[in-house]
Amino acid sequence: MNMIPPLKPARLRGDRVTMAHGGGGKAMRDLIDEIFTAVFQPPGSEDQARLTAQALGTPGAQLAFTTDSFVVSPPEFPGGDIGKIAVCGTVNDLAVGGATPLWLSAAFIIEEGCEFDLLRRIVASMQAEAEKAGVRIVTGDTKVVERGAADKVFVTTSGIGVIPPGRDMQAARIQPGDVALVNGVLGDHGATILAARGDMALSTDIASDCQSLNTLIDAVLQAAPNTRAARDATRGGVASALNEMAEAAGVQIDIDETALPIRAEVRGMCEVLGLDPLYLANEGTLVIFVPPDEADAARAAMQAHEAGRGATIIGQARTGHAGRVTMTTLFGGQRLVDTLVGEQLPRIC
């Protein structure tokens, strides 16, 4: 079902979503018109978006297609909300593969009782982030479920982008000697969400790093044309992204503990809770591998971009044990940085 442009303004009654808004009748139409299509303004009035782009016509260009669901709790937190993450996450999934993101879909599963105002804020931040990233939200869907069957609102976005001819960014291309960079501090998003849940009675000024990375990656590719691969370090943090890359490339990756950019507040919170910031989720942080002779240029290009001010080199790929990530600790000792099993759980003593 596509989003149809508004017919008449302000017909939504009350201030919360009821089961009637999922019923397929007028109430549903009002919800979609007033909250979603009024802001996204999708083209056309058919049940599917019809897309054309010049880039598609270039011989050798590839389509990139990705999808992701977002269930973050709470839906709003310092630095963003579930809508902003839903746009950034899918934009970034396209961008780290070298694709220029063009179009997104957005599907909403809404819990009965969800406030219209929350939906309005989420939609507004999606549109703002989409404009910033240069993508359009062209189609979507809503469903309403009984109270308790969802947590306020879940969002699924899918995205389509175009990879220009000749570009091949993938982890398998990483070679021994290649240098690993990150674009800024690690773990802010995970720490923000933990604090925002209120379970810990922690008050912090940390905000989520949630941001789109496509223009940053463009800037790196300009400065370091032989960039091998990038990953956004979302769930499982930088440690998990590095492990995936080490495995795909068949290299050992060694990172330097002293080089890891981690905010003192995040480090402190991790100390208190027994967490490791390397495994905390990020929503606007990437790991990128470039050949050693392009590392300085890549870092400079990142630092000149607003999403990469804190860019720094954190490690290097090398021969050794394929698929392993190791860390040289502060004291020059070495240890394994394994993939996480399950969730990080706070310690008890």
Added chain:
Amino acid sequence: MRYVEEFRDPVAAKAVLSAIAAVVEEIGATARNPVHIMEICGGHTHAIFRYGLDRLTPKGIEFIHGPGCPVCVLPMSRIDECVEIAERPEVIFCTFGDAMRVPGSAKSLMQAKADGADIRMVYSPLDALEIARRNPDREVVFFGLGFETTTPSTALSIQQAAREALGNFTVFCNHITVPPPIKALLDDPHMILDGFVGPGHVSMVIGTHPYDFIAETYGKPIVVAGFEPLDLLQSVLMVLRQIRDGRAEVENQYARVVPEHGNPVSLAAIADVYEPRPSFEWRGLGEIDASGLRIRAKYAAFDAEEKFGVGYGAGPRSVAEPEGCACGQVMTGRIKPTGCPQYGTGCTPEMPLGALMVSSEGACAAYFQYGATDDHLEAAE
């Protein structure tokens, strides 16, 4: 957080490391004839591997990993009892996250949750108290677990529940104490222990005097230690110096946190709410006299064992450990995690056979997570 950075200063660490190397040489300890130092606390075991201290200290030091992981030392029967309580329809079972994945003989709490039990992860017993207030028609049970570190907060929650006359809040008490198992290990003729790194957080509550018997009766040095890398290195150095000098004393490296006489408010709360059980079963160590705590009769209304007729109140029951699981031997330092035939094959963090692979303080989890057994880590340097 300068407080953290100061205790991770690489320059200072190098100085301590060379002092350690010098003392090890003076003692004449070698890889074939090492000094055996037990770090009692699982938090210390993890810190050692997390910072790679095992690779930085001389081979003349062998770390024996002690029983200071409260989840690991719980016998499987207690997890089974948790599941039994949690699966009652009226119960909301509240637990620290650490205990969720520990295998019971039929299932873990995480599996019980997936099967429909109302099990909630909390960060403090006070969270469980709040859940009880908000759900007056449900029975809220808190899984009281841990050494003297967590015992005071459970005691305070029971005192608070009593003040509020909350009729739907109970604690399933599995609190245990550190000194009795240390004594049991020292009494074991098969154990070779030259000195101890003592637990930091536990000592914050109980002070340093409960360890006097280690020095006075058994003639072994013990140094209460903090959890930062420099804390640990300095404590190891202090233990080694005692060994070199032929001294056996209780020393306090963690004096910035640990008062000699402990925390009187916490100790008073513990004494008010709990009394020692005649004995308590430990995984790998068996029954140890006066090593566990139970809720005093005056607070019986808040005792889940009383309310649900389980546990030691209903008579002890023993459940055999899974076949091939050597958690007990690892727990008591008889073998290293890698000495267990199941390590890394039949028992991994994804499919744990025993608690030591699951708990955030378990020795096997530390070995696995930080690659303690990977030769290539050293070879690659």
